[in-house]
Amino acid sequence: MSDALPPAKDDREDKEFMTTLAKGLAVLGAFGKQRPSMTLSEAAHVAELSRATARRVLRTLNQLGYVEQDGRSFSLSPRILDLGFAYLSTQSWIDRALPLMRELSERFGESCSAAILQGSDIVYVARVPARRIMSAALSVGSRLPALHTALGRALIGYLDEAEIWRRLNARRIEAYTPQTITDIQALFDRIRDDREQGFSIIDEELERGLRALAVPVLDRSGQAVGAINLSTHSTRTTRSEMREHFLPALNRLAAQVSSLTV
Structure with a gap:
């Protein structure tokens, strides 16, 4: 289903x-x-x-x-x-983000992706792959569990508290790796903390070796319309390096896209 x-x-x-x-x-x-x-x-x-x-x-x-x-x-x-492309054609921020995502991917040599939130999943709406990181091939239209992705947490944090709890309880929490956060209260706290700091990082929570950092793309009213990430392998980039190098670049990209988003 x-x-x-x-x-x-x-x-x-x-x-x-x-x-x-x-x-x-x-x-x-x-x-x-x-x-x-x-x-x-x-x-x-x-x-x-x-x-x-x-x-x-x-x-x-x-x-x-x-x-x-x-x-x-x-x-x-x-x-x-036709139905999918009709939706994408209404999301002008995706077209503006894609060339900037390509530049970012080339600069860091890492994959750059954009996604929206749909229920308890994220759906990829743009992707610039670099090196193969995940075991599963991802493309536009691919879905992943929002709770265990940086893209998803960056988006869920913009929902009100009651809706966050609704989505936390909407599906069984599955441990994908030993690092997966499975406690619902801990997930809620992490989502709220990520909203407060303005970005989300996952560290091998969805798949061993996968690290990703994501920031939200906001419309003019301050609501999240999507999120953009950079993903890497844990052997290439530390969490500190991601904050130091990935985060400023992603924030600039998101700001450029957000400034033109209705």
């Missing part, structure tokens, strides 16, 4: 809430890297719908061109990219 947060109870009880649309989006969200294609029964199970409902949804999506059918299997069609 998609890792996006479920609609709040008040949303589901809203008389204007379109249950049919929500079911269609649930089916679309069920597809992904682990499930590039599904049968009707599988889609119904993953989206938590009846077979009859899943059949109507898939038939509609197929006729609209967002889903393709091959025998008993269904998969997303290339037309689904």
Whole structure:
């Protein structure tokens, strides 16, 4: 299933809430890297719908061109990219950030990425890879758990306290490495501390050897619209060196992008 947060109870009880649309989006969200294609029964199970409902949804999506059918299997069609590109086209800060990210990546010889917050995950919206750091290849559209990434913590800190707790409780906290913070109170405190200091660092919490530093990109009202990071391997750069060299450069980049963001 998609890792996006479920609609709040008040949303589901809203008389204007379109249950049919929500079911269609649930089916679309069920597809992904682990499930590039599904049968009707599988889609119904993953989206938590009846077979009859899943059949109507898939038939509609197929006729609209967002889903393709091959025998008993269904998969997303290339037309689904229109939805993603439509979103990216409204985020002008990404276009402004990308050339600056390339310069930063070349200067330090490290990967530079930008992401937004979606539920309990971050979603990469721009990436300039340098050396291979993580075992998993990352690209635009890739998702990672927000709580254990510098990008995610830099963004979650801009939510109000109640919403931070909601997202902390929205998914099971998993220990990815011995350094992963799994205590919910400790995670909350780290998120608030990162907001206070204006940046976030993770040190081998998501994957052994991976260190990253991220800063938020703010709009003119002071709200975080995204975050940008530099990531490195623990054998190349210490935490102190990241603060000394990465942080000033990232702050300048974020300030340049933020100054033009509505």
